[in-house]
Amino acid sequence: MSLRKLLLSIVLLSLSVNGFAQQPQRIKDLASIQGVRSNQLVGYGLVVGLPGTGEQSPFTEQSFRTMLANFGIALDPNVKPKIKNVAAVAVHAELPPFIKPGQTIDVTVSSVGEASSLQGGTLLQTMLKGLDGNVYAVAQGSLVVSGFGAQGGDGSRIIVNTPTVGRIANGALVEREVPSGLMQGDFLTLNLHQPDFSTAQALSDAINMRLGASPQNGYSIATPIDAASVRVMAPRDVGQRVGFVATIENFTFEPAEAPARVVINSRTGTIVIGREVRLLPAAITHGGLTVTISENQQVSQPNALAEGETVVTTQSIIDVNLADSRMFKFDPGVTLDQLVRAVNEVGAAPGDLMAILEALRQAGALQGELVVI
Template sequence: MKKYLVSFACLISMLFLPEASAQRIKDLADVAGVRSNQLIGYGLVVGLPGTGEQSPFTEQSFKTMLSNFGIKMPTNLKPKIKNVAAVAVHAELPAFSKPGQKIDVTVSSMGSAQSLRGGTLIQTILMGLDGNAYAVAQGSLIVSGLGAEGLDGSKVIANTPTVGRIANGAMVEREVLSPFTSGDHITFNLHNADFTTAKRLSDTINNLISGSARAIDAASVQVTAPRDAADRVSFLATLENLEFEPGTPSAKIIVNSRTGTIVIGADVRLLPAAITHGGITVTINEVEAVSQPNAFAAGETVATNQSIIDVNQDDSRMFVFDPGVTLDALVRAINQVGAGPGDVMAILEALDQAGALRGNLIII
């Protein structure tokens, strides 16, 4: 009899969502218009210990940089540079960043450079989606990865040596205008759209200032706010620390078919259903036997065929669910059956197809 051992730590991950508790508005919603902006630039990393690259666009970039300093190279001269690498530089410009403040930047090789370790990013302009320059980056890279190559072509690479970071490596040069101080309202946008949560959020604010808030959809709550910038900051500082109980999320089951991870929400329910697990193995063997008459009986010795049918049934079990069975009962029942991750997924999919699963089954 085949035995199954189920380890919930390795085979199935069950998420028991706790009872909804009060949370601050600032943990559940963002203020419309208060957001970061992505910046990107193209530059060169110099000073590499022979781990750079020799490519047409790197050479062109190198010549362009020299021409900016008044140095002109002959057109037929191709510089042999191995200590330079073309890189993409990107960063996030936080909301309300002012000129003169510094932000972190990430530098990534764009060509065939082996490593950026030991390199220095030279002055690189970081631009926004509108094409304007918002910051200038420069500085020495910190690279956590490393790589080594032998004469026989063997390589050892740890982490990613072609990506580095410069803490406070970019200086903000232009401020992004924010609509935070314009208009007569501020709008809270929920991280997860939910009509119940939006209604409770507006009710919480109205309990403090009657009639000031209204939910305009499942994701946004509009609040009447002071026009003066300083008053609006104080007003928002008060609102974002108010606590309320968000709505319970919809019942979901998330199945990761690649890793075998299954996450089941606490509100998942089952309709009446019966499930069996296991199988029956039928083996038929044909055995040739010899039939010989008794010593005093007439007859001849002949060969006969004898069929042996063996039915081997595994330790099959069936468990029945009553209406409204909870997640806990489902987990215990599956554990008693001794199902592996693939079997659990098959059971959940079969229950969903049978219409016995009250929850949204999502396979990723």
């Protein structure tokens, strides 16, 4: 399958998926509890034991001298040590919520100097600090590096992946616990991953209904605060609050329909079109491609002896060709699904569809937000 056909197939797949009705989803998949979050840690250290792939930068030499001084070893200031097996590195990690002292976390080690590779190196004891400047973990251990590099005598070189970045599984020992906001106050706040007023109201109604609360009678357990947050009354007892959270996070409800939006990735040619996007009457000139979309109203009348009602049905007709005419024409109510399928039938490139969508937005004929990433 060609790249063009693959990209257009992705578009049509997204349209088919959007065609289904919203399905109930768990609260834990759509929202998080305020105060329950991870924290970023960072530190600076030295990797030793490199097979000549280290560096001789000034800050590496200074760090090396400081390390030796901490062990009571003083070097002559006039002597420059040869430390091609040492590299200065930045170490970072993510501290998950509720993790306790004595547990371990993974760390990532990245060269900050001129070291060509960290393969085979060992990270020496490195303190990892949080945003408040406190030490929350200490990292140390042997690196696992997936990349490698090779260089010839004539200066030619080859690098696979990234040899200057490595990881240490369970390489940091947690020394300090981060206080959690889960047990504070009489309420919990659920924050939606995608803010939406309708979804916040649906989330609040689902919790009240499942727990027997009735806002109409003045008794409400869950109350929407804004488009992103819902405040929920919770027990103060630690054990009861944990059980309460475990219960409500598995409640299911139907979130609101997503906004009418078209997302275009101009680098890859990927186009995703929401189900609610609609087109207004417009005409566009684009190359030699002609797409004509029209709708005919037909009356469906039941047999005189049969029971039923007379209804008006709509029949959409799409005509596609690559003649010299250059006009896109479509009537009210046509969906982007029909337009994309029409363009796909003649094998047009994703770039053509991007240009058409951008022109539709500028003309005010695209009912939806156009996002280019």
